[in-house]
Amino acid sequence: MRKKSLLCLWPLVAALSVTPCIAQPVAPDTKPESVEALRAEVAGLRHQLDTQRREFDARLREMEAKFAAIETAAAKVPAPAGQVSAAAAVAPPRPELAERSRVLPGRLGGAVQSMNPDVSAIIDLNYHADDSKEGISHVLEALPGFDHTHGGEEEHHHGPDEGFNMSHLELQFSAEVDPYFKGSAIAAVSEDGAEMETAEIETTSLPGGLKLRGGKFFSDFGYINAQHSHAWDFVDRPLVYQLLLGDHGLNDKGLQLSWLAPTPFYLLAGIEAFQSGGESEMSFAYSGEEPLPRHDGPRLWVGWLKFGPNLPGNHGLQFGVFGATGKHQEAHDGQTENPPGVWTPDGDGIADHWLDGDTTFWGGDFVYKYNSPKPYGQGDFTLQGEYFNRRKDLEMVGNDFNPALVGNRSIANQDGYYVQAVYGVLPRWRAGLRWEQVGLTNHIDYPDGSEFSGDASYRFGPMIDWSLSEFSRLRLQLNRGEYETDADRDGVTELYLQWVVSLGAHGAHKF
Amino acid sequence: MKHTILLRTLAVLTVTCLAATAGTLKIVTTTSDLAAIAKAVAGDKAEVHSICTGKEDPHMLQAKPSFILQARDADLWIRLGLELEIGWEAPILDGSRNARIREGTPGHLDAAESALILDIPTVKVTRAMGDVHPQGNPHYWLDPLNGRRIAVAIAERLAEIAPDGAASFRANAAAFQQALDERMFGAELLRTVPADNLWAMTEDGTIVAVLAAPANQGKSGGWLAAMQPLRGQKIVTYHRSWVYFAHRFGLRVAAEIEPKPGVPPTAVHLREIAETARQQKIRIILQEPFYSRKAADRLAGETGARVVVVANSVGGQPEATDYFALMDLIVKRLTEK
Numbered sequence: 001m002r003k004k005s006l007l008c009l010w011p012l013v014a015a016l017s018v019t020p021c022i023a024q025p026v027a028p029d030t031k032p033e034s035v036e037a038l039r040a041e042v043a044g045l046r047h048q049l050d051t052q053r054r055e056f057d058a059r060l061r062e063m064e065a066k067f068a069a070i071e072t073a074a075a076k077v078p079a080p081a082g083q084v085s086a087a088a089a090v091a092p093p094r095p096e097l098a099e100r101s102r103v104l105p106g107r108l109g110g111a112v113q114s115m116n117p118d119v120s121a122i123i124d125l126n127y128h129a130d131d132s133k134e135g136i137s138h139v140l141e142a143l144p145g146f147d148h149t150h151g152g153e154e155e156h157h158h159g160p161d162e163g164f165n166m167s168h169l170e171l172q173f174s175a176e177v178d179p180y181f182k183g184s185a186i187a188a189v190s191e192d193g194a195e196m197e198t199a200e201i202e203t204t205s206l207p208g209g210l211k212l213r214g215g216k217f218f219s220d221f222g223y224i225n226a227q228h229s230h231a232w233d234f235v236d237r238p239l240v241y242q243l244l245l246g247d248h249g250l251n252d253k254g255l256q257l258s259w260l261a262p263t264p265f266y267l268l269a270g271i272e273a274f275q276s277g278g279e280s281e282m283s284f285a286y287s288g289e290e291p292l293p294r295h296d297g298p299r300l301w302v303g304w305l306k307f308g309p310n311l312p313g314n315h316g317l318q319f320g321v322f323g324a325t326g327k328h329q330e331a332h333d334g335q336t337e338n339p340p341g342v343w344t345p346d347g348d349g350i351a352d353h354w355l356d357g358d359t360t361f362w363g364g365d366f367v368y369k370y371n372s373p374k375p376y377g378q379g380d381f382t383l384q385g386e387y388f389n390r391r392k393d394l395e396m397v398g399n400d401f402n403p404a405l406v407g408n409r410s411i412a413n414q415d416g417y418y419v420q421a422v423y424g425v426l427p428r429w430r431a432g433l434r435w436e437q438v439g440l441t442n443h444i445d446y447p448d449g450s451e452f453s454g455d456a457s458y459r460f461g462p463m464i465d466w467s468l469s470e471f472s473r474l475r476l477q478l479n480r481g482e483y484e485t486d487a488d489r490d491g492v493t494e495l496y497l498q499w500v501v502s503l504g505a506h507g508a509h510k511f
Numbered sequence: 512m513k514h515t516i517l518l519r520t521l522a523v524l525t526v527t528c529l530a531a532t533a534g535t536l537k538i539v540t541t542t543s544d545l546a547a548i549a550k551a552v553a554g555d556k557a558e559v560h561s562i563c564t565g566k567e568d569p570h571m572l573q574a575k576p577s578f579i580l581q582a583r584d585a586d587l588w589i590r591l592g593l594e595l596e597i598g599w600e601a602p603i604l605d606g607s608r609n610a611r612i613r614e615g616t617p618g619h620l621d622a623a624e625s626a627l628i629l630d631i632p633t634v635k636v637t638r639a640m641g642d643v644h645p646q647g648n649p650h651y652w653l654d655p656l657n658g659r660r661i662a663v664a665i666a667e668r669l670a671e672i673a674p675d676g677a678a679s680f681r682a683n684a685a686a687f688q689q690a691l692d693e694r695m696f697g698a699e700l701l702r703t704v705p706a707d708n709l710w711a712m713t714e715d716g717t718i719v720a721v722l723a724a725p726a727n728q729g730k731s732g733g734w735l736a737a738m739q740p741l742r743g744q745k746i747v748t749y750h751r752s753w754v755y756f757a758h759r760f761g762l763r764v765a766a767e768i769e770p771k772p773g774v775p776p777t778a779v780h781l782r783e784i785a786e787t788a789r790q791q792k793i794r795i796i797l798q799e800p801f802y803s804r805k806a807a808d809r810l811a812g813e814t815g816a817r818v819v820v821v822a823n824s825v826g827g828q829p830e831a832t833d834y835f836a837l838m839d840l841i842v843k844r845l846t847e848k
Contacts, residue, residue: 179615182605205610209583260583260608266576268606308576314567316575369575373567373801376775427775427803469773470598471638508601511574 117175120504122230124167128160130494135162139483139490144454145414145442146243146282159247160236160496166190167229170197172505180205186228198251209260219250219272220258221304221322222386223365231509233382233422234463235477235496239436240416244361244390246282250274250324254298266308266318276300276326283359283390284326291398292329292354300326314371316511321364328359328392352400355410355447363388369511376427377467385419389441396447408447415441428467435460439484457483461494472501536673539585539612541596542569543825544652545622545661547834549589551687552665556676557587562603565826568801569595570642570773574602582607585618587672589665592623595649617671623649625664626657629754641771653823653841654755655695655734656710658834662687694835697732713759734760734842741845745791747784747816749798749807752823756841765791768798768806776806788814795845799823819844 130136137159141147174184182204188197200215218226224238225245236242241249258270276284276299288294304322311317331351365386372379392412396405416438425431435458442454459481467473479494536557540546546561553559560581563569569591582588582603590596604612604619611618623646630648651657666684670677692706700709704721712718713735719742722731731739742761746753749768757764766787770780787793788810796807796818807818821844822828822837831837 204605204613206608207610209608211608260579260606262583266580306576308580310577310580311575313564316573316577318576369573371567371571371573371575374803375568375571375801376773377571469638469642508574508598510602510606511576 117173118505120172120502122167122170122172122228122500122502124170124230124498124500126160126165126167126235126499127163127497128165128494129162130492132490132492135159136481136492136494139481139485139492140239140242142485143243143439143457143483144452144486145412145439145444159242167500168197170228170230174505176204177201209262211258211260213256213258214254216253217251217256219252219274219302219324220256220270221250221272221302221324222320222363222388223318223367223384224386225249226510230500230502233420233430233432234434234461235475235498236479238386238416238418238420238434239438239457239459239481240386240388240418243416243438244282244388244414245280248279250280250302252276252279252300254300265310266306268306270302270304272302273298274300274302274326283361283392284328286327286329287331288329289331292331292356293397295327300324314373316369316371317367318511319364319366321362322388323360323362325358325360328357328394330355330394353396353402353405354398355394356397357392357394357409359390359392361388361390367511372424374424374427377424377430378427380424380430382422383419384421385417387415387417389413389415402448405447408449410445410447412444413441414439414443422463430465430467432463432465433460434463455484457481459483463496465498471503474499536586536669536676537584538587538589539581540589541600542591542652543827544658544834544837545589545591547825547837548658548662548687549587549665551834552662552680552683553669554679554683556673556679557669561826562599563824565822565824565831566801568799569824570598572596572599574599574606578603579606582612583609585609585612587618587620587668588612589620589622591649591652592621593628593644593646593649593651595644617668620664620668622661622664623647623651625660626651627654627660629758630751641769642773643771648751648754650752650823651755653753654759655691655838656713656759657755658838659688659691659710662691690835694733694838696735697730699732700727700730700735703727703730713761716761719761734838737842737846738762741795744795745793746795746797747788747793747810748796749802752799753797765793768796768802768810781806781810785810785813788816795819797821797845800827821845 132139140159168188168190171187171189172184173186174182177183180203181201183201185199186197188195196216198215198217200213200217202213203211206212220226224232224241229237237249252274254272254274256270256272258268261267261269275297276286277297278285278287284300286295286299302322302324304320306318306320308316308318331354333349333351363386365384367382367384369383370379370381372381390413392410394410394412396408396410399405416436417440418434418436420432420434422430422432437456437458439454439456442456444452446452459479461477461479463475463477465473465475475496475498477496477498479492479496481492481494483490483492535555536553538546538549538553538557538559540549540559540561542563543561543565546559549557550559562578562581563572578599579602585607588604590600604614609618610616613619628647628651630644632643632645632647636643636645652661662684666680669680673680688706692701692709696706696709703726709718709721712721718735721727722739738760743763745763745765746757747766747768748757748764751764751767751769751772753762754764756762766784768776768781768784770777788796793814793816796810796816798804798807798818798820800820800822804818804820807820810816811818821841822831823841825831825833825837827837828840830840
């Protein structure tokens with residue numbers, strides 16, 4: 001209504017405003033001769049004025065002429081049909097405007113650019129040194145209660161070399177498949193070749209808060225398991241993960257169904273079924289070769305719950321509980337009992353007694369994050385921790401040396417936890433501290449009726465890192481560990497220097 | 512028995528939640544400025560929540576569980592776009608399992624699609640340039656003309672999602688526009704020249720001639736009149752976040768304290784801009800409250816310029832209660848002595 005009355009008045013208003021221009025109807029930029037003439041005339045009439053004043057007048061006339069032109073053009077534009085319409089709400093963009101500004105294409109237009117998958121690569125170099133005689137990996141593999149076998153395979157060392165190490169090159173691809181699915185994959189390329197780290201499909205439009213995920217993926221139990229190593233706050237994985245799940249964490253092929261509950265707080269529940277073909281040999285090894293029995297997959301089931309209260313402001317908190325149960329098989333190289341109670345490998349590399357059964361684990365995790373209003377991560381704070389308890393319940397299914405033990409059970413129960421805090425001390429600089437313990441529970445009942453009880457080992461260490469941008473990071477980390485080995489306590493100090501960069505698509509990180 | 516109790520509790524919880532979500536529309540915006548405009552457009556027909564509070568740097572945010580919860584219940588998700596939320600939008604939308612607000616659906620609105628965008632790179636962007644957004648500078652809400660355009664886009668999208676309220680959304684957007692026009696130009700000038708023409712003339716500075724015309728003398732009001740004494744002045748800003756505001760009010764950004772977007776200031780760069788500031792007689796150093804004042808104060812000490820610390824988002828400072836109040840505050844801080 002108001003706009004209409006304004007429009008009625010418009011011709012009058014336009015005429016009034018343009019009056020000064022009509023008196024001098026010369027456009028200086030279109031006819032330079034006339035401008036000169038006009039300038040000369042003005043100069044003659046106002047010769048008492050200084051040069052500055054003259055320049056100002058000319059500029060003013062130039063602008064007034066432009067203004068008159070705009071008004072004439074605008075007056076010809078028909079009145080908008082409705083009061084609000086995106087296109088009519090502003091004057092049509094003129095050439096100057098179009099050069100500097102651009103109205104982005106509509107919803108469909110924008111999609112064309114993102115048809116290709118997002119591609120990124122992570123390059124991760126580190127330098128490692130420790131003061132142990134045979135290397136930290138050797139110490140960790142010999143921790144009583146946490147040692148393991150490879151189902152008859154030859155032993156190989158895990159963990160870093162002394163000196164330079166390249167973490168595998170992570171090539172990541174991800175894209176929306178169609179309106180229903182999303183796909184992503186990570187190829188882990190190392191000096192020895194390439195392997196499929198993950199390759200997964202997930203639904204994007206199931207109703208009721210449900211999501212189905214399939215392929216080879218990291219289990220979402222706990223907190224750190226599903227994070228990629230370059231997103232960790234420390235170079236190496238926590239001891240409890242290293243000792244109970246090995247170098248790859250819990251990552252296997254299978255299905256996951258998860259549900260976001262319609263509760264007034266955050267509650268996410270998930271169940272996973274994995275084939276479990278030996279990816280996590282520390283707790284879920286499987287060979288199925290004689291004399292070990294065959295078990296059809298899925299051989300590993302995982303369930304978890306995540307709960308997040310609604311904290312105000314920049315505080316975020318999440319608690320999780322989890323449990324898993326799966327088939328586990330061990331094939332041991334023969335051992336001789338000499339002296340009684342002390343088993344030593346006979347060293348021929350051929351398995352001669354076999355165990356089959358189930359491993360279960362349960363535990364909990366929490367993470368608290370404070371997102372500081374300061375830029376570049378200064379003042380950000382993260383506190384996180386995880387605990388898990390593993391129980392291997394196995395039965396002797398074959399023994400070439402001592403057939404009498406067949407049918408006897410062996411139960412191994414170990415646990416561990418870590419707690420770590422990281423704080424943004426300066427823009428782009430973070431400092432962190434991690435404290436870990438394993439083997440607070442460390443007990444084994446052997447098939448022959450003997451048992452073992454071990455003490456806990458611990459490790460702690462500071463780290464400091466400098467993220468020059470979101471895409472590159474330099475890190476220094478120290479670990480000091482006191483390990484409860486067969487012989488006695490073994491103290492090891494480790495040093496890590498890490499240089500990690502990410503190329504390509506800007507990955508967003510989960511909470 | 513135990514199971515029955517558990518099931519009942521779950522059932523009651525579910526029903527309560529469903530009941531709570533029925534009725535009013537739920538709008539979740541990534542930033543507080545979008546929330547302020549959405550509130551004005553939706554009126555009492557929607558509940559509006561913002562992910563950012565306006566106090567933090569929206570480039571960096573953690574996709575915390577309570578954000579996922581807000582997205583879960585949303586009917587409309589409005590983002591600023593231009594990759595500003597790239598570090599946290601996807602985990603929130605993915606985590607919410609809410610198919611209504613997925614990208615490409617009517618429930619997902621990219622406000623940048625309706626805005627006039629500056630700083631669109633004309634050369635190939637590499638990360639060696641710092642945090643340059645390849646689709647253009649994302650701080651476009653600081654141009655009040657864009658605020659006006661976003662209101663229309665939100666009204667149109669709401670009309671699509673909830674056709675029953677279409678008339679009301681459009682009327683609210685028109686009222687928002689009119690109020691914004693009055694605050695920008697003053698009621699008297701608007702009676703003389705239509706708002707659309709005035710906005711167009713602020714684009715290339717011809718507004719100066721209009722105000723100087725004898726027929727319009729003394730008619731301008733609002734932010735335009737208040738900012739008039741600063742027109743043509745060069746300023747230094749901390750981050751490249753004030754180009755839109757500067758463009759609309761005829762200020763010129765001569766340098767940034769950050770050597771490259773998203774890169775903290777260095778001593779060498781500060782020396783360079785101190786020299787620039789002295790040569791170009793810069794009087795104002797403008798920055799957001801979440802940046803450290805150290806660099807700006809040092810620069811001010813060396814050049815005699817004035818440091819102006821003002822929120823660039825609704826909620827960034829107590830006075831910035833809504834979109835108009837934010838602009839009021841910025842204009843006030845820039846023009847006070």
